Amino acid sequence: xxxxxxxxxxxxxxxxxxxxxxxxxxxxxxxxxxxxxxxxxxxxxxxxxxxxxxxxxxxxxxxxxxxxxxxxxxxxxxxxxxxxxxxxxxxxxxxxxxxxxxxxxxxxxxxxxxxxxxxxxxxxxxxxxxxxxxxxxxxxxxxxxxxxxxxxxxxxxxxxxxxxxxxxxxxxxxxxxxxxxxxxxxxxxxxxxxxxxxxxxxxxxxxxxxxxxxxxxxxxxxxxxxxxxxxxxxxxxxxxxxxxxxxxxxxxxxxxxxxxxxxxxxxxxxxxxxxxxxxxxxxxxxxxxxxxxxxxxxxxxxxxxxxxxxxxxxxxxxxxxxxxxxxx
Amino acid sequence: xxxxxxxxxxxxxxxxxxxxxxxxxxxxxxxxxxxxxxxxxxxxxxxxxxxxxxxxxxxxxxxxxxxxxxxxxxxxxxxxxxxxxxxxxxxxxxxxxxxxxxxxxxxxxxxxxxxxxxxxxxxxxxxxxxxxxxxxxxxxxxxxxxxxxxxxxxxxxxxxxxxxxxxxxxxxxxxxxxxxxxxxxxxxxxxxxxxxxxxxxxxxxxxxxxxxxxxxxxxxxxxxxxxxxxxxxxxxxxxxxxxxxx
Numbered sequence: 126x127x128x129x130x131x132x133x134x135x136x137x138x139x140x141x142x143x144x145x146x147x148x149x150x151x152x153x154x155x156x157x158x159x160x161x162x163x164x165x166x167x168x169x170x171x172x173x174x175x176x177x178x179x180x181x182x183x184x185x186x187x188x189x190x191x192x193x194x195x196x197x198x199x200x201x202x203x204x205x206x207x208x209x210x211x212x213x214x215x216x217x218x219x220x221x222x223x224x225x226x227x228x229x230x231x232x233x234x235x236x237x238x239x240x241x242x243x244x245x246x247x248x249x250x251x252x253x254x255x256x257x258x259x260x261x262x263x264x265x266x267x268x269x270x271x272x273x274x275x276x277x278x279x280x281x282x283x284x285x286x287x288x289x290x291x292x293x294x295x296x297x298x299x300x301x302x303x304x305x306x307x308x309x310x311x312x313x314x315x316x317x318x319x320x321x322x323x324x325x326x327x328x329x330x331x332x333x334x335x336x337x338x339x340x341x342x343x344x345x346x347x348x349x350x351x352x353x354x355x356x357x358x359x360x361x362x363x364x365x366x367x368x369x370x371x372x373x374x375x376x377x378x379x380x381x382x383x384x385x386x387x388x389x390x391x392x393x394x395x396x397x398x399x400x401x402x403x404x405x406x407x408x409x410x411x412x413x414x415x416x417x418x419x420x421x422x423x424x425x426x427x428x429x430x431x432x433x434x435x436x437x438x439x440x441x442x443x444x445x446x447x448x449x450x451x452x453x
Numbered sequence: 454x455x456x457x458x459x460x461x462x463x464x465x466x467x468x469x470x471x472x473x474x475x476x477x478x479x480x481x482x483x484x485x486x487x488x489x490x491x492x493x494x495x496x497x498x499x500x501x502x503x504x505x506x507x508x509x510x511x512x513x514x515x516x517x518x519x520x521x522x523x524x525x526x527x528x529x530x531x532x533x534x535x536x537x538x539x540x541x542x543x544x545x546x547x548x549x550x551x552x553x554x555x556x557x558x559x560x561x562x563x564x565x566x567x568x569x570x571x572x573x574x575x576x577x578x579x580x581x582x583x584x585x586x587x588x589x590x591x592x593x594x595x596x597x598x599x600x601x602x603x604x605x606x607x608x609x610x611x612x613x614x615x616x617x618x619x620x621x622x623x624x625x626x627x628x629x630x631x632x633x634x635x636x637x638x639x640x641x642x643x644x645x646x647x648x649x650x651x652x653x654x655x656x657x658x659x660x661x662x663x664x665x666x667x668x669x670x671x672x673x674x675x676x677x678x679x680x681x682x683x684x685x686x687x688x689x690x691x692x693x694x695x696x697x698x699x
Binding site: 196299 | 529530534537538541542545563564567568569571572574575576578579583612615616617618619620621
């Protein structure tokens with residue numbers, strides 16, 4: 126995406142530049158650029174005592190929209206999805222006014238780099254965290270919209286997934302504000318761009334697929350068959366195949382449902398499996414028992430028989446000696 | 454607040470006009486009639502020439518719209534973003550005008566208010582963006598250099614209708630190409646809520662010839678006007694509202 130000229134000038138602010146708020150006079154010194162998107166540039170800055178992230182844009186309405194979302198996120202208890210909001214203001218530079226907001230600096234590698242470094246067993250854990258956060262977000266009437274690995278950072282230790290860009294966050298029932306094609310169900314022809322829970326869950330499934338295809342892939346035939354065909358080609362996706370399929374076809378109504386399914390994939394039927402195992406052991410023991418039982422009864426019968434024969438023989442021998450002595 | 458109809462022209466081109474009226478003047482004329490002109494410049498790996506770039510930015514600026522230059526592969530995403538951005542921009546203008554009336558003469562816009570007061574206004578703009586009726590007239594440059602970009606343009610337009618039809622407000626699209634077979638501008642598709650019918654029409658398109666961008670914009674304007682005069686019989690209030698406020 127090419128930037129227009131004003132945004133370009135905003136993306137060239139050199140380290141050491143001071144940005145001062147027009148309304149509240151707070152000062153921020155730029156340390157370095159963290160990234161830029163269609164709607165603005167994000168800088169790492171320092172205020173009087175700490176580091177923070179500052180997003181500045183030539184488009185005041187997109188800044189105000191994002192601030193609205195962050196404010197309502199901050200009101201939601203227990204949600205770690207977005208960064209917390211610290212300040213909102215304008216900055217006048219060369220007679221032009223730019224809007225900015227300052228937020229908590231979330232530090233850490235993005236999702237794909239983290240999994241590459243630490244191993245694929247982290248994927249499941251982080252997706253469970255993400256789904257728990259999404260469930261809270263959805264319950265509060267929002268849909269995240271632009272879910273993708275670049276927008277997900279892993280902080281810690283302890284490892285915790287966080288979302289850094291709320292530009293796509295949309296009120297449930299409205300049209301999705303921002304999206305990225307690979308993670309968008311509309312692009313794949315698998316649903317509308319109306320914001321609902323399933324829109325985000327589709328993106329979560331595509332993020333899982335993305336971990337096996339770091340460079341993503343383009344739509345050819347589109348639809349479920351193409352994506353599931355790609356999933357089947359990767360051994361590491363085998364255990365997620367069922368969950369991915371259900372999420373892509375809109376089977377899960379809530380993030381909680383998908384989370385439960387994912388959990389049962391990651392922890393293979395703890396109660397169920399052990400019960401089956403126990404049953405197997407039990408039957409084996411029983412089998413063993415009956416077998417030994419049969420053996421012992423057989424040998425008992427044999428010994429009874431020998432006893433009887435011996436007794437009869439002994440008595441008849443004694444009787445024989447008795448008769449013999451009488452005859453003599 | 455009552456919502457009316459937003460009128461937009463979306464111009465997709467890859468270079469400079471070379472025939473007819475100055476497209477920047479035509480864009481300014483359209484703006485005067487409450488139509489905003491948005492321009493998307495489509496380029497290959499090479500860079501668009503300076504003159505072309507200037508014209509693209511100039512048309513959007515004069516036409517009260519948004520412009521963006523992109524590589525062909527990114528077209529889908531850009532088309533929907535530009536349309537959305539332009540909607541917000543126009544609605545913002547409407548809301549600012551309302552604000553001025555409420556707050557009195559001191560030329561107040563949203564930016565003159567302290568940041569914490571902008572939130573609620575932005576919610577109104579968002580709400581309007583979701584519910585407003587939208588009319589998008591798409592003008593596609595079919596000069597020779599566009600030939601192999603047309604399949605991507607088609608995909609991008611289908612994608613646009615998917616994005617906009619997710620809104621609760623209604624949409625109407627129409628598609629024009631320039632140069633046309635016999636005229637400078639030719640109508641491909643009349644007003645319709647869905648762009649799916651493009652699939653068959655687009656594959657038959659012939660490219661080649663001149664780039665009459667100015668006349669194309671002029672023709673687009675008159676098409677809005679025709680429709681307006683018919684529609685105003687049906688819904689006078691809506692039209693009046695938007696003519697006044699833009």
